[in-house]
Amino acid sequence: MRPSASEPVPSVALYWDFENLHASLCEARQEGAYSKQDNRFRVQEPLIDIQAVVDLAASFGPIAINRAYCNWQYFSRYRDALLQSGVELIQMFPPGGSAKNGADIKLCLDAVEDMGRFAHIGTLIIVSGDSDFMPLSQKVKAAGRTLMGVGTRQNTNRHWAKSCHEFRYYDNLVQDPDVPGTPPAQSLQSDAAKDIFRRATRLLAANQGDAWVSQSALWQMIKRLDSTFDPKEHGFANFMAMLQDFESLVEVRQDASELMVRLR
Structure with a gap:
């Protein structure tokens, strides 16, 4: 907060x-x-x-x-x-x-x-x-x-x-953000990111009793599951870019004050 x-x-x-x-x-x-x-x-x-x-x-x-x-x-x-x-x-x-x-x-x-x-x-x-x-x-x-x-x-x-x-x-x-990784490496990294993303969303939804979870709470849960997690290591500029790339995995809606997410 x-x-x-x-x-x-x-x-x-x-x-x-x-x-x-x-x-x-x-x-x-x-x-x-x-x-x-x-x-x-x-x-x-x-x-x-x-x-x-x-x-x-x-x-x-x-x-x-x-x-x-x-x-x-x-x-x-x-x-x-x-x-x-x-x-x-x-x-x-x-x-x-x-x-x-x-x-x-x-x-x-x-x-x-x-x-x-x-x-x-x-x-x-x-x-x-x-x-x-x-x-x-x-x-x-x-x-x-x-x-x-x-x-x-x-x-x-x-x-x-x-x-x-x-x-x-x-x-x-200090890594140059304009230098992309190789496609195979990015694919494996993306799979790992999706795995922790699913786990965090499911845990948060179960704790709240609501499938819709806030973007900020989801990010905090991911960091609690893995303090070393960094979207850049998985081929994304930041957490929002990762979220946008996972459109086949999640639904997104804009509430009055925050972005809300749930698994499809």
Whole structure:
């Protein structure tokens, strides 16, 4: 439910496990390109599209916290992009040459503290594919806040992705929308989309006792069934485009305030 005009829009807190995302992009280019110790401890080539992630966060509300955790001595080439996006940099010093920098622990502690201090934060976005953040998801849900994760498809732990209210693959955020997939791949993707669409519609109709369900409620049900679901992965620009393509599957009617859908 969206807040009324008189109600303040809940804020967004964006937390970056920066090295995790950067390392994932390095490894996607070439296996072992980052994990070797001699590669980690050198100045890194900028690979992350920071603005794409910030734009995603801004679409959920005003960004109140935009904080990135990393050993910044090796990531100086990101300087301009980070400054332009207003990212607060948290310096992490690893305790040893081969040790983790502890960014995930510090990030979790800060996120829990921020939820306690700032009631206006409605959505927390964690940029990482690391399963270490699963306990944080339980805390966020218990606090009644919304949790979104962002990570690369190849290196995101599936249990972490499923533990979020919603998960977006970084790959899709920076993908060129004008480049279509191959027809066979799109056909298989469309079948998968139809399957979850049917399940969500049937469940929602059964819960409501009415075959007609609202478009917004249907979308929320789909995301509860699969937090990683994204219409773009199935060949559609957005949820409305997917709905229009399923005209053989559903009937659609316009009510006074919302689009209503039912299975044929």
